[in-house]
Amino acid sequence: MSDSLVSALASPEERDAEASVRPKRLAEFVAQERVREQLEVLLHSALKRGSPPDHILFSGSPGLGKTTLAMIVAAELGGALRMTSGPAIERSGDLAAVLTSLQAGDVLFIDEIHRIAKPAEELLYSAMEDFRVDVMVGKGPGATAIPLDVEPFTLVGATTRAGLLTGPMRDRFGFVGHLEFYTAPELAALLARSARILGVAATQEGIAEIAGRSRGTPRIANRLLRRVRDYAELRADGVVNVSTARAALKVYDVDDAGLDRLDKAVLVSLVELFGGGPVGLSTLAVAVGEQPDTVEEVVEPFLVRAGLLARTPRGRVATPAAWRHLGKKPPNGTFGAGTAVVPDLFTVDGQPDT
């Protein structure tokens, strides 16, 4: 599912490649001015006071820089970084062990913090608020709680689903940084930096070509840069320019709006088979030979964000921009008001869907 070249998720093999271009300090972190400025004040005032800053939460879609910022927080504070993730903390005892082993000024990074188990979450509350945890010793009626001190530390949490965080959890973060998708010029600046670090010769136009197809996401931009570099090295003189970028991305099936083969298939079905919709999700999924979940969770979010597809109560609808993207003239009349050419009579689960 995440093997697409324009997936926002990182593949395991990608970790090393990402590490080499990851900014280490706040000043190197591209764009996100507001979050960067706020963080700068938060971290540097804490440094000046000589006490740890408030706990920090980063939220935003995959690949926008949450892990990068967590590492930057530790680097700016000069503290050691301990990394774990919500799903990795199965028992509260595991978390107690981590918390009580922290040294003053350490930064504890919990990725996917919305997936932390309930008992561990409650333990985390007291650690965050009072720098204290109650560790249970023994079982049954004889069990006793032993309070243990936790050194002053800073928790950095990251989540792609801020809405799934419990209220008490969210309230314990003194700073919440929400990362937005990047504009094409911002991605171009980011790519110019990556190219410099990777020692890749690139023209401004070549970089802009890649930036425009990267779906507002640094991870995708860096990945496309690596693929264009490969192509340029093998088939041309190694320079990333407009022609190598276009040729490479054609080979990799990434179109000029950053759509891959499946994204494109969904739009083409919607427009050519169903007259632009509205059509139900399951019907659309059958038409492209995919699971409805994949279409809904992997394909549609970007199409919706790009203004190419709308989800209406009566089904999926191609926007006028989608017609134009496919080189077709949008039909007259208000979009979404038409009747589906194929009504939602056949659905995967036999249920009419929306």
Ligand SMILES: Nc1ncnc2c1ncn2[C@@H]1O[C@H](COP(=O)(O)OP(=O)(O)OP(=O)(O)O)[C@@H](O)[C@H]1O
């Ligand atoms: N503002 C930025 N400037 C430069 N590079 C960036 C920036 N944001 C992200 N990157 C690069 O993009 C890649 C992905 O970033 P990162 O791993 O921090 O994303 P993430 O938000 O943690 O994603 P996930 O939700 O999948 O964990 C990294 O290689 C990082 O170097």
Ligand SMILES: [Mg+2]
């Ligand atoms: Mg991450």
